[in-house]
Amino acid sequence: MSRARVLVALAAVVVALVLQVSLFPHLAWQGIVPNLCLLVVVAAALTIPAPSALLLGFAAGVALDLAPPADHVAGRWALALTVVAFLAARVRQDVRPTAVAVVATVAAASFIGTSIFALTGLLLGDAWSVAELLQVIVVAVVWDVLLTPFVLPPLMKLFGRLDPQRMTA
């Protein structure tokens, strides 16, 4: 992975994170916002080589865990987004994924990612009922799926253009 690609990928994560905490709360439903960082990780896992995507997932998770105003136990989003990157990279085929496949991947990734985060919270002693958790998870999935048509195609094009093996192909 060249230096330019690392920079572009990290820049995408930073932009996603800042928009997620500073812009989207104004449009949020009960504070639930689209998880743009997760969308970036899924887009990367569907285009760039799997090892880089895994590392990007971990880095995006750590950023979500540490950037203000985060106050949960650090490492929980890192765990969730690493798993998301791993699963999305497994789903991917080398043909160009269809729109339906991308949306389905995002929905599954969002459900699994948010669920892992919620479950680690339960393990660490958060006092939430399963019904409340499920409500948040479902709204989060809907948000992520709604934003997919606007966010995923440009991101995948961006990451795809930076992929040297794809460029020569």
Add this chain to the structure above:
Amino acid sequence: MPDTRERRWRGLDRLDARNKAPRSLFIALLLASATLITLDYQGGPDSAMEPARRAVGEAFGPVESVTAAVVRPFTSVPSWLRSQGALSDEIRDLQAENSALRNEVETAGFDRNRLESYDGLTQAAQDLGQALVPARVVAFGPSQSFSNTVTIDAGSEAGIGPDMTVVNNDGLVGRVLRVTRSTATVLLVTDTESIVGGRVGSSMEIGFVHGRGTLADNGGLDLRLVDDAVVPAEHDTVVTWGSTGGPYQPGVPIGEVTEVYSSLLETSQRAVIKPFVNFSALDVVGVMVPTGTTSDRAVVEADGALR
């Protein structure tokens, strides 16, 4: 023929190697995440992750402030459409006045009792003699993270430190968790981790206000009174109980009682409190600092003067 076939196989091989997520890396990253969780969870408030949090906060804080400043004109478009120019100023002034009057009414019972109570005028004057550092909310923690925290655009340079009380003109917002140079992270009272000492204004009974983790208007807060013989009345105002060492200053209005539950199983009364602050539309807040704090911005003194 064998040639082309071989080339195709080689091609597939290469693609396969690219696509396969390496298990060893995956497991290494999972272990790294588990290590982070363990470090942070075991360390508690002085965990090994705090310096990292601070460093990341120093980098992200200014970016969040700038982004919030850029999007503010757009997010306030709806209110501009409703009320143009001077009209919107007038409404804001009236709302501020309204809030101030409401505050006065809400705390009237508490204040009267306070005056009569033993600690007397001087203590009350000292307690309420707090200056406010104004700040704006620049970032909200997503509800997917199951915590209610916000970032404000004032930090240690503005004289803010951990455990200071954050209010707005409607009432108690929360307390400062940690600061960077230019930003601070605030734990809202609606967070499930938040516990505030509360006092029912009319009866002076004390209890604890727990957050329920939701920003919905009817979600509210839970009040558990220490004395289980006392039943708080509906529409009673709850204010902070406060202590000199603790994080919350006394006498800040939190909310009003909307429902009261009592069960034989529970040892104390549980009342639902509707907070005065609208947490899903937080913007301008004030951080209570000791009078005379040096700050990088104008400070609202206890008598209302700007300094």
